[in-house]
Amino acid sequence: MSRRGFLGAVGLGALGSVPTGTAGAATLDDQYRTVVDVRDEGADASGGESVSALLADLVDDETLLRFPPGRYYMDAQVRASGITNVGLVGDDATLVPADYDDFEGPTYRLFRLGTHYDPGRDICVADFDVDQRGTGTGIRAFHLSAADSLRLENVDIVGRHDSGTWGPVLVRVTDPGGSGVVSGVRMPDGADWETETPGDLWRGPTGILVNDHRGHLTVRDCVVNNFPDNGLYVQGEGTVSVRGGRFANSGPVNVRIGAREAAVEGATVVVDDRAPNYRAQIPMRFDYAEAVDVEGVDLALATPNGDALQLRGGVERATIRQSDVSIGAVPASGIVARRGSGPLSVVDVNIDIESSGNAIRALGDGGSLVVQGGHVGGGATGETLRHAVRCERDGSEFRQLTVDQWGGGRRRGLALLGDDAVVYDCRIQSSDWPVHARGTNVWVEDNYLNSYSGTGSIRIGPSADTVRVKNNELPDGIEDDGGSAVLVTGTTY
Known part of the structure; x- marks a missing residue:
């Protein structure tokens, strides 16, 4: 069974993490031609030496990279365009980005798998922490573009993004018939305004960015707090469903969507901290859509800084x-x-x-x-x-x-x-x-x-x-x- 077939069989929108136990590992491993333990290949799991160059060599079609427990220091982008059936799965694994001065710019990303003009297919990333607690750190951890079958699951961004570079996540599905899931991605510590950082990204980072999107994407049970340039921002000709999750105190909008169709169900959006630089912190805004459906949401504006929901x-x-x-x-x-x-x-x-x-x-x-x-x-x-x-x-x-x-x-x-x-x-x-x-x-x-x-x-x-x-x-x-x-x-x- 192909990776796409596997996701279809278990349900692309399944809530659970990619299995990492013995039986689960065998099931997942069977979906790839090659399974690599990155530590066995020489990756330093102590956080002392950069693993970026090694990972760039290991990422390939039909390949699953497994990250055993440890800390993996990265100081350069790992990029692979047009890649097919690739997986990155952690097991108590933490990715540690270099600070702004030591990271190889201007491509401030850990992983860029696919592009909008040369997307991948069957991309699965799951079970990582990203430690950006160090001064001047903060990174686009995952930049994922897939024609179909995209999955980003169970990722914790730990620490405040204070480098002034791109926000933690960009995803898109480029094929109108394709689909993807972002589930359990949590970034509760937010980011600093651009003038307070060494980088020069205008305003500051977006939490989860979805642009040039043409397929269907489900964003489930995510936590996004206090980003200067939107919490969740969706733009494109595709469809999007936001299920559950908590979005708080981002500006100018916490959940901002422009899509062919948009649905938001069971989400909580909170504005209880008026950030001094933010002109607005609107909980929810829909820029364009053939149809918008909102159900079971809780918009709590203890200290409002803009309307609750705008169409x-x-x-x-x-x-x-x-x-x-x-x-x-x-x-x-x-x-x-x-x-x-x-x-x-x-x-x-x-x-x-x-x-x-x-x-x-x-x-x-x-x-x-x-x-x-x-x-x-x-x-x-x-x-x-x-x-x-x-x-x-x-x-x-x-x-x-x-x-x-x-x-x-x-x-x-x-x-x-x-x-x-x-x-x-x-x-x-x-x-x-x-x-x-x-x-x-x-x-x-x-x-x-x-x-x-x-x-x-x-x-x-x-x-x-x-x-x-x-x-x-x-x-x-x-x-x-x-x-x-x-x-x-x-x-x-």
Whole structure:
């Protein structure tokens, strides 16, 4: 069985590490024509002498390199383009990069297997620590380009990246029909800003970089913290799935994706440390995609430095469901759909917002906004942005949504600024108007709308036309500022 066949048989997305026990080793070894114990070939496992030149000679097609327990010092890149069925597997093995002055630049990488123009195939790297605790260290440990069958698994980057060179990982799948997995890659110690390092990489390194990507990639259970130039950054024409993992305090974006299709499930993104040089530390941003699906994520912004989730104009369709967003008392918004982005569905999403921002904001010139279920709560005021939900889009619907915004400062509930809007079976309470309608053909039915200040349960603006208010409970009445064709039936005050 080929390496590709083996991965297909066990499942390319398997969570477990590449087996290294006796039975497991035999199974893995059988996938390669040649199996090499690098220490048997003369590699110094004490960390005293560089193994770079030796490894460059050993890496070959149909070859598995096994690294027994020890420390392997490297001071130059190991490169192999167009390579097929190659494996690097550690067993309590640590790779130790030289510091900035001693590493052979400008190719600051440990391993470059394949390139975007001459990719490899069937690449497997697993079970390594990379020790960059030394002063002036930090390296792109693995730069992997495969047409198909790429696997990077169980890698710990130990120590803060303070050399000012490329970030720890770059991967890509170049064949539209190819696939790959990055699983259990952990880099919790982050990196320094470029001005604080001997290197000159603009801004500083990215944690996990995926560019020129055309196949499918799964990023599973990774940990990426505090990188100056994005935590996880995906760019290309392929698809990507982010499953689980924790991403924290990177800037300008923790999880930034541009892809044909993007899915994020079960990930946690945290911003609780506002780095002084970072202009923004947005938890999640989608630059473009035919479809974006986000489910079961937890976006926790104790000290916000940017919106929680942004959909840029290149996103054609997006769904966000069964997720939690919490935003501290620094002005920032929750879910933001920029101009030009397509239809957005927000289903059973709970947003707790203490800052004067919009929990949900859908700017105009885009597709509809549908909000089904979920809750917006917290002590946000209306000092900066007044509405909990601001919708400038036509054809939007709000069903079974609960809003409770009691923080004062003219905080309002739902702004309907587009045409053809429906508000049905919602419970909205806010310091000021729970609903403000300014568009044409607005239907408000079976809702409870309460203003804590008594200013009015619903305000109908002078530009509103054809507004139907049916079977609602409006303790604070209707404030009609000159809307046209307003019909109220079955409503109690």
